[in-house]
Amino acid sequence: MRQNHHVFEHLIELSRDLEPVAVAVAFPVDDVSLLGATEAARQHLIEPVLVGPKSRILQVARAAGQDVSGYRIVEAETAEAAAEQAVGLCRKAECAALMKGSLHTDVLMREVTRSDTGLRGTRRLSHVFVMDVPNYPKLLLITDAAVNIVPTLEEKADIVQNAIDLAHVLGIAQPKVAILSAVETVTPKIASTIDAAALCKMADRGQITGGIVDGPLAFDNAVSLRAARLKHIVSPVAGQADILVVPDLESGNMLAKQLEYLADAESAGIVLGARVPIVLTSRADSAKARLASCAVMAMLVHARRRQQPSAGNGGSGS
């Protein structure tokens, strides 16, 4: 087994020379979420704007031995208010990214997805776990295990494209995308095998671009060349996937959790498709995973700025 989590170290290294990104941190009122922001700030990855009840934030900072006097704090009494304010900062382009603090993902995403004041872009929102799996030779992206519950084919097409675009930003020029199912053959009774075939053809026809897509593939065929060979699967993706697209949230969540808890993987979670990248960390994340999340976020913001020079310091504006 190779050394643990060097893929994340590489990501953090890659982002170290980038200018720090202004990030709205929604409701950082426990030590873990506040430390995630201050540690990333100390590494010059982000410039946090702490959005929440000022007195509580200062109290948590004191208890954790953190100095937050150098950071802007935007007052918001409740989690709901903090989510609204943080989204507003991104909408006004005062911040270029959004980071979840100590509040429910649902509360934050409700504000993000509001049609009038939210951060919806032209593409569907989707979540990617950027995973460092010790027993896999490279970065592994898993999508969507957190936002889209039972995506339709059209939604899956956006999910795949979002993940491919992220892979490009992370330096993977032609990501290999495995569309997962329980089997590698097309089986009309298993709907995800049909979706997989359709997504492949969408890639053939240029409806999905920038990656090499194959599926259905079972998990073993997707990540193990030996398993793929044993099954006589002829595929440019099998055994060497960069991106695993799961059939639905349930299977994806179990897959991601299994990798974390039994295969010693660490993950950075990020929501794509909005006007700004959204970092969703969880309490269980390690310090390195939190830093990696910020590194991914910073790389996304800078990539967008290169594409849209007019976007300025913030997102694509309000």
Added chain:
Amino acid sequence: MRQNHHVFEHLIELSRDLEPVAVAVAFPVDDVSLLGATEAARQHLIEPVLVGPKSRILQVARAAGQDVSGYRIVEAETAEAAAEQAVGLCRKAECAALMKGSLHTDVLMREVTRSDTGLRGTRRLSHVFVMDVPNYPKLLLITDAAVNIVPTLEEKADIVQNAIDLAHVLGIAQPKVAILSAVETVTPKIASTIDAAALCKMADRGQITGGIVDGPLAFDNAVSLRAARLKHIVSPVAGQADILVVPDLESGNMLAKQLEYLADAESAGIVLGARVPIVLTSRADSAKARLASCAVMAMLVHARRRQQPSAGNGGSGS
């Protein structure tokens, strides 16, 4: 425009050295269907067994100036009885193929598909139009425009495989199979585009073998390289299809009829997937089309004998 229908002439030529095949002709009680059989017999393609009301058959033969004294006649008073007897001859391996005379296709197919006394094989029955289209540089197979009304994906997989197997028998080693739809992109609202993508993946995974499958393709992209290029379709099939797989019977029937009536095409119709090949001619067929049907049938029977030497003179036995 190249000379008319030389593709059929080529087929007939190919089958000329084959030993004549014993064919049960069901209810040949009009001049057209009787002449179809006797003409093919004169060309040494078939040995007809005429199944129907003997007196009526002899009367038709006399009126048409045909000598049928050399052929076996099996007495059957009605169309239903003739269908049953003709199917029985094939089941008993006394005949190696079945030919429709002057009766409704439904009546014949009802006997063919009976579970106890019929001719079902292991694969689904499907129909192929073998077409000679003056304005197309090669043979064009269209399936299924006559038997399966609204095929499911599983049924389409059999339809495609039957057509590929027929193409092999006709000398096309790696037939190019276009799965037709109204558009060439995967469009969730058009179910046939999803089926097309699934069939392609089935070919990738070895669930369909022996051909190069691509789709969805619109009719123009399938048969015109120029149209495919204009649409920037990168496909080994587009513009040069050997086989067109239609989404359903309705669209296929209109397509085949349009080719016959407006593009001067001729067609031989054959049902595959049963224990013996079944020739379905229609009154409108030309003499050459009828001969071509028998040529295709003879080639199928001889190909099967090469694969199953024990099958003897008839089909795969009862």
